[in-house]
Amino acid sequence: MSYLINQTATCMPALLGTADCSYADMALFIVLKVVFALAAIIVIMCFAALSVVAERKVCAYIQGRYGPNRTAIPIIAAIPLVGNFLKKNGLMQLVADGLKFLLKEDPLPAHVSKLWYLAAPIMSLSPILICACLIPFGVWWDSGGAAHPLAAANIDVSLLAVLAIGALGVYGAIMAGWSSNSKFPYMGAIRASAQVISYELTMALAAMSVVLYMGSVSDSPLSLFEIASAQEQSWFFMTQPLAALLFIVALFAETNRLPFDMAESETDLVSGFHTEYGSFKFGLFFVGEYGHVALGSALFIILFLGAWNPLPYISYPESWGWISTLLGFITFLVKISAMIFFFIWVRWTLPRFRYDQVMALCWKCLMPLALANLVFYMAIAAI
Amino acid sequence: MADFSYYIFCAMLLGGALVVLLSRGYVNAAMGMLCSMLGAAGLMVLMQCYFLAFVMVSVYAGSVLVLFVFVVMLIGDVKENSSIWRKIGIVGLWVVLGAFVGWVSPMLSQAAAGLSKTTEVVFLSQAKNYGLVLMTEFMLPFQIAGALLLAAMIGVMVVAKNPSRKKARRELV
Structure with a gap:
């Protein structure tokens, strides 16, 4: 890891054309960066895949059913204990679902606008994968004792970058709705665009109150790593509870999860913006939604729930070295799982809002609250 | 590169x-x-x-x-x-x-x-x-841009204000 930091220092200027370094070094540097980016993407994608199973299992638990517990892959299911465990917990259902997406017929309706119809699933998934590279999953210390984030890319405006690039995912929904050339997807797309623009404001304003506080203690207040490192004592949801509440509500709306899933409300729009999609293209939308949930959870945890610190006022000591790093990483993953469980819990507990209620809630309730919250923390920062 | x-x-x-x-x-x-x-x-x-x-x-x-x-x-x-x-x-x-x-x-x-x-x-x-x-x-350009945006915003509100409500009130009177 220390090697990578040195490589970054020498190769990054070379990549940008302001310095020289040998081609072998640069090639190695690029390969390492790609490997790290893939690792970050794999973490988020694993969460996306597992939360599909979790959704079915938790939903079944809440409704007093068993959920998927029959699907079995012949040889693996025969392994004692492990096979039965996988079968009972529906983990083999995951493989079956994935294969179904891949192997079913891939329809291309005649009335669609082909280019955007094909591009829309990619546009909805790829921003999430880019954002995954910016999330710090933990912290590690080099031999000098300086802390570094466990992230594929560490830039000093990573919070802004995640919010900006994550917001581009809405183009997937919009273009899917428009290119499908059909009433229900079209309405879903219009709802998605209006909703995302509205709630993005609330989300950014809520995050801004954290940034305001960070501005007084750090030189790069927009860096996710700095924000996470500032929570070794008290977590931000304790000092800024209203901002945390506003952020999580806006997050539900941004990820199109149930109390706010206007874009694909099954009761009135069949399936919303992806009504005309089937097979693997639908699978991409599906994975994109859960990836968005996992990423949003990670963002919320970094901003308000203490990132990789286990409890408020307790953190893994630096002197433990890589053991602390590993424990922090595991803590972060456990927290993401808990957040995903919370998302699913809310989905199967609250009924869907009406569309005008969604808009009224945002503009008449959340926005003024977020502004008042921001002004309050501004006043505190000024004093 | x-x-x-x-x-x-x-x-x-x-x-x-x-x-x-x-x-x-x-x-x-x-x-x-x-x-x-x-x-x-x-x-x-x-x-x-x-x-x-x-x-x-x-x-x-x-x-x-x-x-x-x-x-x-x-x-x-x-x-x-x-x-x-x-x-x-x-x-x-x-x-x-x-x-x-x-x-x-x-x-x-x-x-x-x-x-x-x-x-x-x-x-x-x-x-x-x-x-x-x-x-x-760059304080001055910043302020001028802000004032322009504010004016545009107020203009949009005036243009977009629902005229039917005023008409309905007039008809009531």
């Missing part, structure tokens, strides 16, 4: 602009504009202005353009059938204007470098530096 990505981003920027000029549907034009904006943001990243690049993505690509697409979808996508001569004219204009900008911009940047007070090169990659410069050196 930097050269390579520079040309890719430039191609995105100019290609997107060309799509905006030539496409028949409004939505295609909006997507061309998105491509163009992402290219511009990429160029800013190459210049290590991360803050500006992501503000560009967040504000223009993430919000303003979504509004454009929203409006286009509400009023309907109109397919314009322009003649081949008009298209050729547009492409010609694109080339001529591009060449003009390419010719002028070195002089402009030299003039700007002459005007700038700071002698050493300061990378405004850190958001804090950017904010400080904005609030000290």
